[in-house]
Amino acid sequence: MDTNIESHLKETRVFQPSPAFAKKARIGSLTKYRRLYRESIAHPEKFWAREAKELTWQKPWNKVLEWKAPFAKWFVGGRLNVAENCLDRHLHGSRRNKAAIIWEGEPGEKRVLTYQQLHRDVCRFANVLKRNKIGKGDRVIIYLPTIPEAAIAMLACARIGAVHSVVFGGFSADSIRDRIADCGATAAITADGSYRRGAIVPLKHNVDEALKGKTSIKRVIVFRRAGNDIHIEEGRDVWWHRELEYVDANCPAVALDSEHPLYILYTSGSTGKPKGILHTTGGYLVGTHTTYKYVFDLRDEDIYWCTADVGWVTGHSYVVYGPLAAGATTFMYEGAPNWPEPDRFWRIIEEYAVSILYTAPTAIRTFIRWGDEWVKKHDLSSLRLLGSVGEPINPEAWMWYHKVIGGGRCPIVDTWWQTETGAIMITPLPGATPTKPGSATLPFFGIDAAVVDEKGREVGPNVGGKLIVRRPWPSMLRSIYGDRSRYKKQYWSEFKGSYFTSDGARRDKDGYFWIVGRIDDVLNVAGHRLGTSEIESALVSHPKVAEAAAVGRPDEIKGQGVVVFVTLKSGVTPTPNLKNELRSHVGTQIGAIAKPDEVRFAEALPKTRSGKIMRRLLKEIASGQTVTGDTTTLEDFNVLAKLGSAEE
Numbered sequence: 001m002d003t004n005i006e007s008h009l010k011e012t013r014v015f016q017p018s019p020a021f022a023k024k025a026r027i028g029s030l031t032k033y034r035r036l037y038r039e040s041i042a043h044p045e046k047f048w049a050r051e052a053k054e055l056t057w058q059k060p061w062n063k064v065l066e067w068k069a070p071f072a073k074w075f076v077g078g079r080l081n082v083a084e085n086c087l088d089r090h091l092h093g094s095r096r097n098k099a100a101i102i103w104e105g106e107p108g109e110k111r112v113l114t115y116q117q118l119h120r121d122v123c124r125f126a127n128v129l130k131r132n133k134i135g136k137g138d139r140v141i142i143y144l145p146t147i148p149e150a151a152i153a154m155l156a157c158a159r160i161g162a163v164h165s166v167v168f169g170g171f172s173a174d175s176i177r178d179r180i181a182d183c184g185a186t187a188a189i190t191a192d193g194s195y196r197r198g199a200i201v202p203l204k205h206n207v208d209e210a211l212k213g214k215t216s217i218k219r220v221i222v223f224r225r226a227g228n229d230i231h232i233e234e235g236r237d238v239w240w241h242r243e244l245e246y247v248d249a250n251c252p253a254v255a256l257d258s259e260h261p262l263y264i265l266y267t268s269g270s271t272g273k274p275k276g277i278l279h280t281t282g283g284y285l286v287g288t289h290t291t292y293k294y295v296f297d298l299r300d301e302d303i304y305w306c307t308a309d310v311g312w313v314t315g316h317s318y319v320v321y322g323p324l325a326a327g328a329t330t331f332m333y334e335g336a337p338n339w340p341e342p343d344r345f346w347r348i349i350e351e352y353a354v355s356i357l358y359t360a361p362t363a364i365r366t367f368i369r370w371g372d373e374w375v376k377k378h379d380l381s382s383l384r385l386l387g388s389v390g391e392p393i394n395p396e397a398w399m400w401y402h403k404v405i406g407g408g409r410c411p412i413v414d415t416w417w418q419t420e421t422g423a424i425m426i427t428p429l430p431g432a433t434p435t436k437p438g439s440a441t442l443p444f445f446g447i448d449a450a451v452v453d454e455k456g457r458e459v460g461p462n463v464g465g466k467l468i469v470r471r472p473w474p475s476m477l478r479s480i481y482g483d484r485s486r487y488k489k490q491y492w493s494e495f496k497g498s499y500f501t502s503d504g505a506r507r508d509k510d511g512y513f514w515i516v517g518r519i520d521d522v523l524n525v526a527g528h529r530l531g532t533s534e535i536e537s538a539l540v541s542h543p544k545v546a547e548a549a550a551v552g553r554p555d556e557i558k559g560q561g562v563v564v565f566v567t568l569k570s571g572v573t574p575t576p577n578l579k580n581e582l583r584s585h586v587g588t589q590i591g592a593i594a595k596p597d598e599v600r601f602a603e604a605l606p607k608t609r610s611g612k613i614m615r616r617l618l619k620e621i622a623s624g625q626t627v628t629g630d631t632t633t634l635e636d637f638n639v640l641a642k643l644g645s646a647e648e
């Protein structure tokens with residue numbers, strides 16, 4: 001039997017980089033990209049060493065890579081400090097007084113921190129950490145809203161060599177407790193509360209709950225954000241602003257080994273407990289800095305806005321570390337996109353003249369659902385580049401992003417990567433790569449990505465298989481915290497010497513990568529293996545559909561039947577007729593084999609906080625089971641409750 005994933009959806013539109021964009025870009029043609037890519041694969045260490053030299057090293061490395069598969073060390077023997085590279089490095093020239101962070105709170109407050117101010121704030125807060133007996137190697141939980149203090153706390157940890165683990169604001173007390181227990185954190189940094197759709201999320205209260213019973217946490221530092229009443233545990237809790245009264249701004253950056261841990265970030269495993277993905281110092285910084293520079297083709301005058309929460313890896317690599325290492329102005333917004341009205345994002349872009357917008361398909365589909373009139377009210381002509389991350393972007397959502405947000409003028413970089421990869425891996429370069437809606441296009445420099453069959457053999461054009469990376473790269477995870485054997489088993493055991501991503505993909509005749517979904521989610525219908533993304537994209541291309549999730553459920557005859565959960569655009573009424581219409585629509589778009597056995601309308605789909613559809617839960621619902629397994633990363637439990645009785 002053929003075990004490869006089949007592909008049926010053909011997308012033929014191609015968008016060339018505009019000559020004006022290409023002329024100014026670092027990589028201004030596909031030929032130049034291909035030449036550099038070839039060189040970077042022939043001599044990866046040379047490529048990465050050249051990039052690493054753009055950063056400040058307190059001691060140079062003596063070896064670029066030490067690879068004892070599957071354990072890598074990058075820039076061996078080198079010493080550096082991430083905070084020094086993100087801050088001190090920019091204080092000598094004209095960037096000193098450039099905005100590092102521009103922030104807007106949900107209720108509307110505005111703050112600007114220049115590189116000089118941010119440096120001072122980070123140094124002072126690093127001294128607060130020291131005063132509270134937090135030092136090199138200690139694990140610190142950060143549970144904060146998307147406010148400048150989140151970046152300040154992360155950078156302050158980095159400055160003294162403490163290891164941060166950011167937990168999404170909004171995760172429950174249970175998830176905080178699990179993460180503390182797993183990494184043995186001794187301190188937590190939080191806020192009294194944060195704003196979400198006008199309400200206050202009681203962050204400090206959640207931390208209090210998480211610390212009940214036995215805990216390794218000895219100190220909690222509380223930032224006053226929302227002014228809500230909180231409990232202060234004498235001897236354990238201190239106020240951020242009070243602590244600042246005791247410190248000065250003199251805090252030299254500690255010279256850390258290139259492999260010193262920088263952070264642990266938890267991602268949900270499909271079963272079992274969340275995995276603490278471990279990133280270290282030198283390689284991570286080189287990876288995020290290099291990708292940031294080339295993928296967003298940064299200009300000094302850009303205002304760059306990545307809408308990710310700091311609790312997601314995208315918030316680490318492309319709100320904080322990548323942009324600040326590159327001396328960019330990074331914009332942060334605390335709240336919801338529909339507060340007070342569904343045009344908050346467009347209002348922000350107009351007011352601050354944002355030039356680069358990096359957001360997720362889930363957000364784009366939501367905006368489409370809310371209607372174009374919210375966008376049309378605003379002048380978005382400051383935008384010059386758009387980015388997408390987090391899920392495959394459905395071609396119709398790509399087209400909408402291109403036309404309605406980008407005014408047909410902005411390149412779109414659809415960037416594929418993972419918490420584990422630390423930095424962008426497959427992506428267009430905006431001045432070089434012709435784009436195709438729905439494809440993340442080509443691998444970044446130094447990244448040897450391939451699509452293979454069960455035996456690890458590379459498959460031919462348009463044959464689906466497993467996405468792997470055949471050699472180490474600087475920003476790769478170093479381990480799962482405290483579990484080297486799980487690291488080895490999870491990522492490096494399926495294909496010898498290669499990293500297995502858990503994603504399915506195909507490459508087209510031009511070598512472009514198309515991610516077809518997670519391998520665990522692949523459907524098996526009468527011997528045909530179908531990725532989720534094509535069925536979902538076919539549904540999203542129907543004018544009445546906003547969002548769709550395809551899952552399999554046991555079927556006596558076919559092995560699996562296809563069940564799709566669909567949310568409709570505002571104002572569309574769900575009817576039995578529409579269900580039939582959608583079934584035939586998938587039939588014509590993809591073929592009879594992918595035709596859903598059942599269409600279920602839903603008000604909303606269950607998602608993670610970073611907006612990924614949780615198909616695992618839908619699969620259980622579709623087959624009539626109760627939902628089991630890890631739901632700690634679910635964004636909104638109400639969605640799940642409503643889906644149980646999903647029929648209209």
Ligand code: 7RM
Pocket residue numbers: 267313314388389390391392393414415416417418419420440501502503515517518610
């Ligand atoms: C950055 C991030 C990783 C998983 C990954 C994919 C999916 C992310 C894209 C994408 C298609 C993309 N880290 N994914 N980006 N799929 N096209 N551009 O999302 O650890 O939270 O998730 O997300 O399945 O394996 S993550």
